Amino acid sequence: MARAIWKGSIAFGLVNIPVALTSAESRPDVQLHMVDSSNHARIRYERVNADTGEEVPWDRMVKGYEHEDGKFILLSPEELESVQPELTKTIEISEFVELSEIDPILFDKPYYLEPEKRGRKAYALLREALRKSGKAGISRVVIRTREYLSAMFVRDDVLVLMLLRFPQEVKAISTLELPASDDKQWHAAKKEMDLALRLIDDMTEDWNPDDIHDEYRESLMAFIEKKISKGDSVSDVKDPEEDEDKGAGENVVNLAAYLEESVKKAGKTKSAAKSAAKSAKKKSTKKSTKKTTRKNAAKKSGKSKSKRSA
Template sequence: MARAIWKGSIAFGLVNIPVALTSAESRPDIQLHMVDSSNHARIRYERVNADTGEEVPWDRMVKAYEHDDGKFVLLTKDELDTVQPELTKTIEISEFVDLLEIDPILFDKPYYLEPEKRGRKAYALLREALRKTNKAGISRVVIRTREYLSAMFVRDDVLILMLLRFPQEIKKVSTLELPASGDNAWKPVKKEMDLAVKLIGDMTEEWKPADIHDEYRESLMAYIEKKISKGDAVSDVRDPDDGDDDSSSENVVDLASYLEKSVQQASGKKSSGTSDGKTAKKPTRKTPAKKAPAKKTTRKNASKKSSSTKSKKSA
């Protein structure tokens, strides 16, 4: 059973779905350690003061930001805690977008969302609704004290929570020296283009990622096994196994009533809010929030009512 990173809930409208978050990645990397060839002991790295050469104990270590050459601003743990995002176990969907509108270059790290027993019905409802509309739910989620932008969509029968890179993290292509395109672009010779298109057509096959393997890892592992079979093994390193088991009771919730209230609430916001009907995003510490117009003063009360309702019932 996959170990859950955390257990929380998905929230969209007034519907609340308890879920467990597990990594969708499995990296079977071969871990190589640095050892002393004279006695096969592991090499230990020390924290050394660059000026004195002395080892620095953990209680004297602090983080610092180098704002100028050789000039640092020290940041204590308490100071860093004050600017960290509020720890929450809720994936609150702020809006839905067309999945195809999300540039794949923004995809960073995938996670699986597995429903708790009491949330399976609502989980299936959200999954099928996303599948039918081909939409993705956009949200912000906190994992291990860091806040991420994320997109939730369907793959087979599971909801995927894909962590997204912020657009500011993508380097500008203007920094690259690329052939020009458009009217002033270099135009290939017709014969060359025809041959290139034909070659691509001849090499086109059905994409079967399951048939592709990490050949380097397989070769290295085969070589290691060969050395072990010859008696060349000198040590055995094991990592402790730990698991996570949890069970919840099944309960029945009237999803239709929550959905109807959510639709009414969203319709009210759309008619009294922005013209494009998008829910106003919550302010973050990085981006100053825009002042809401006078018409939206009732939204605060609606938000409190939504939070109160969520705490009483969960789908």
């Protein structure tokens, strides 16, 4: 297994699939550090009080929210912990949606889900079911101390857990000055559109991301390696190790039985919702019928009173 961020389980109905969560990203960035040119020493950043200019020790540092200019609400570690999501190692799928219905702009960060040995059969079942249905499982997952919205779908033979941005995190396009699609002054002439489509057609190729490289990084690394070969010294900076939390899901004893029970529960939930809707409709119909009867009775009473007075 690759280095896991945490180990837990996927909750699929009553089925638990023990998995390990690993990052799907590999960013071989060239790390450049700030160095003092006089003696080539790393530059250290200090925690300085903005008013006094004095360095602040760790035991005096607290977190605060600036609600007005210069006014802060101080938050202790205990207060912050009280509003944090419950630390859980379960990715509980709450619903399934068409993968094509998820706006790609909501995609944020991908992770791979790798099964543990005792969960491979259930893992393969969920994977193939998602592949055939073309759907994605929506869930919430807690990574370290933050809760994320996520979508689970299939890529090749792996289940991908894609962290999603909440819709509130996406800027509204109404803040941009855009040419309106229904404004005729921006409509292209037929010749212009034909030429644009022809250009797109001529430039269309099969997408092969393996042919695309980070040219800047390759050029920078080639330049650095050239300097190394000339005898310049380079510090070897190790990446900080990621936390590997322990935890595992429960073993699946009878997969078909759990699935059948899950289907029954889902069916009961749907039927209960339908019966509730029907009951509400009946009550609404009865109320409207009573109101109509009362109105008719009132009308008749009014007519009889007018006849008497006449």
